[in-house]
Amino acid sequence: MRTIVVGIDGSPGATEALRFALDEAAVSGASLTVVTAWDVPPGAYGGPRTVELAHEFFEKEGRDHLETCLESAGATRSGVALEPQVIRGDARRVLCRAAESADMLVLGSRGLGTVKSLLLGSVGMYCVHHAPCPVVIVPSSRRDVVEEAR
DSSP, X not given: OOEEEEEOXXXXXXXXXXXXXXXXXXXXXXXXXXXXXXXXXXXGOOSTTHHHHHHHHHHHHHHHHHHHHHHHTTXXXXXXXXXXXXXXXXXXXXXXXXGGGOSEEEEESOOSSSOTTOSSOHHHHHHHHHOSSOEEEEOOOHHHHHHHHO
16 A cells, blocks of 8 residues: 655644645545654753653644644545654654655645745755655645735
8 A cells, every 4th residue: 555654843834735645645545644743952951850841842742733734634534544643853854764665755845944935944855855755845825825924
């Protein structure tokens, strides 16, 4: 059976990517692995209990992004076989590892990174060059671009 991996980060572009991946999986009969990567930013470390709390917070945030995106895209009602994954690590490497046995990796054109004006973010650029399978970059809808510019 074919497998499609889609990266989710809670951005509007991720929802567009998930919708595309759902459509592609429905047409091709593929299963869909939906991956959210999370990590603790270096600035979050402060005291002895901070590390534990930071891990819980950022992992929960990743799970929340994943659930919200799945719901927004109607994934659970799609009839496509879904495998949601929330994985700790650098998003670029997590996605490339998840795509090792995939037929396709799908990403939004821009995520939640700090440079929102770029059409292709650092995660997308890395994956285009390093993923072991074809990578599809789904452009954001015109509405999302206008809303983010405000």
